[in-house]
Amino acid sequence: MNLRALAAKVVFQVLEKGISLSVALPDQQRHLESGKDKALLAELSYGVMRHLPQLDKQVSDCISKPLKGKQRIVHQLLLVGCYQLYFTRIPSHAAISETAEACRQLKFEGMVKVVNGVLRNIQRQEKPLSTDNDTLAHNTPAWIIKRLKAAYPDNWQHVIEQSHQRPPMWLRNNQQSQTRDEYLTALTDANVEATAGSSNDAILLTSPRDVMQLPGFETGAASVQDGAAQWAATLLAPQGEERVLDACAAPGGKTCHLLELAPNIKLVAVDNDAKRLERVQQNLDRLSLEAELIHGDAANIDSWWQGDKFDRILLDAPCSATGVIRRHPDIKWLRKNNDIEELASLQSQIFDHCWQWLKPGGTLLYATCSILPQENKDQVSAFLQRTPDATLVPITQQANPSDIGWQILPGQENMDGFYYARLVKD
Ligand SMILES: C[S@@+](CC[C@H](N)C(=O)[O-])C[C@H]1O[C@@H](n2cnc3c(N)ncnc32)[C@H](O)[C@@H]1O
Structure with a gap:
């Protein structure tokens, strides 16, 4: 099937069915043979997600009657067409004819002329994309803008701008295989340009690569993981043969890092999503x-754990993922304003429950890939208030030692947006 038709299907799956881009895209990429075509499909799908309000406005302005019901996919195809005209170097005549052909393949023969006409109109008008309101100017839903304005009154625009950048590719050196310097040398020998990041194992690639081009990837010499996420294991700092709980573990990036840092710990990795837990096993393999994997609820540990309490707990809580919009632009359209209060309530339940399973003197690291205070510093602040035996231990990297936790903003040192707070039990 024509690549534009596949792109329209991806956009349709995300916007109409609420399926995440990381599931919908590979599902359609399967139908393509060449790496180049797969990359173009990704570019078109991600591009539409990044610029959705502006593309939507341009298309809606050029169409006489809104496309509804079954015809919605033709609207999504027009977004794909419009994206090509504004954001790619594909010659307009090719973009338009390929998109019209896609309409035929999607079995909307009768609408081929409409697609052709709308795209030709957009091309002819050469109208700049609208920036008439905040949502259009920042390609971000109003509720996210409102929350970011409140949280970051001086730099909310910068935060949004960074969330629209193409994210770099980070690697995590496996300390059990070689030192980071040795791996950097191996990368240079393989003609892969890279530099060391601020945490111990982090390596930033100058440009993204297929993992199969990375030396020793298949045998575990390195893993793909953002620089911000790599701070989790370092900050939790497991030692010797300690008993460690990874409370929300899937797909297991941090689980593996904890074991690379301290191979003799007894690690229990839990997630309440059985399918995602399979990915933890694949990463471990x-x-x-090795870790003990449990399909269970981190807010009800008593129901699946009869063993000792834990020396250290990593609580990488389910969250809005607003810190990783640059990697997952569909988050802007899949998340809703009400989700934040619901997530905050789930986070506090898991937080309280995990705390009961921490030994006195033990450390809990609370982490999210969110940039919203409700899920981060407000969450930890409320926890400290209701938990007399908890003490916050500042993180050296925090901008200000009196801050509640360490908020990393997207783009800071090229990293994703992330939050960490380290607590010790009396
Ligand atoms: C941010 S992700 C974890 C990422 C993981 N730590 C990593 O580094 O690969 C949050 C995880 O929490 C899981 N989760 C959500 N609610 C949960 C609950 N009540 N108990 C256990 N896991 C839960 C989700 O399935 C999801 O896999």
């Missing part, structure tokens, strides 16, 4: 690591 590639790196030849």
Whole structure:
């Protein structure tokens, strides 16, 4: 099937069915043979997600009657067409004819002329994309803008701008295989340009690569993980044969890092999503690591754990993922304003419950990939208020030692947006 038709299907799956881009895209990429075509499909799908309000406005302004019901996919195809005209170097005549052909393949023969006409109109008018309101100017829903304005009154625009950048590719060196310097040398020898990041194992690639081009990837010499996410294991700092709980573990990036840092710990990795838990096992297998995997609820540990309390707990809580919009632009359209209060309530339940399973003197690291205070500093602040045996231990990297936790903003040192707070039990 024509690549534009596949792109329209991806956009349709995300916007109409609420399926995430990371599931919908690979599902359609399967139908393409060449790496180049797969990359173009990704570019068109991600591009539409990044610029949705502006593309939507342009298309809606050029169409006489809104496309509804079954015809919605033709609207999504027009977004794909419009994206090509504004944001790619594909010659307009090719973009338009390929998109019209896609309409035929999607079995909307009768609308081929409409698609052709709308796209030709957009091309002829050469109208700049609208910036008439905040949503259009920032390609971000109003509720996110409102929350970011409140949280970051001086730099909310910068935060949004960074959330629209193309994210770099980060690697995590496997300390059990070689030192980071040795791996950097191996990368240079393989003609892969890279630099060291601020945490111990982090490596930033100058440009993204297929993992199969990375030396020793298949045998576990390195893993793909953002620089911000790599701080989790370092900040929790597991030691010797400690008992460690990874409370929301899937797909297991941090689980594996904890074991690479301290291979003798007894690690219990839990997630309430059985399918995602399978990915933890796959990641452990590639790196030849072992952990006890449990399909269970981190807000009800008593129901699946009869063993000792834990020396350290990583609580990488389910969250809005507003810190990783640059990697997952569909988050802007899949998340809703009401989700934030619901997530905050779930986070506090899991937080309270995990705390009961921490030994006195033990450390809990609370983490999210959110940039909203409700899920981060407000959450930890409320926890400290209701938990007399909890003490916050400042993180050296915090801008201000008196801050509640360390908020990393998207783009800071090229990293994703992330939040960490480290607590010790009396
Ligand atoms: C931010 S992700 C974890 C990412 C993971 N730590 C990593 O580094 O690969 C949050 C995870 O929490 C899981 N989750 C959500 N609610 C949960 C609950 N009540 N108990 C256990 N896991 C839960 C989700 O399935 C999701 O996999």
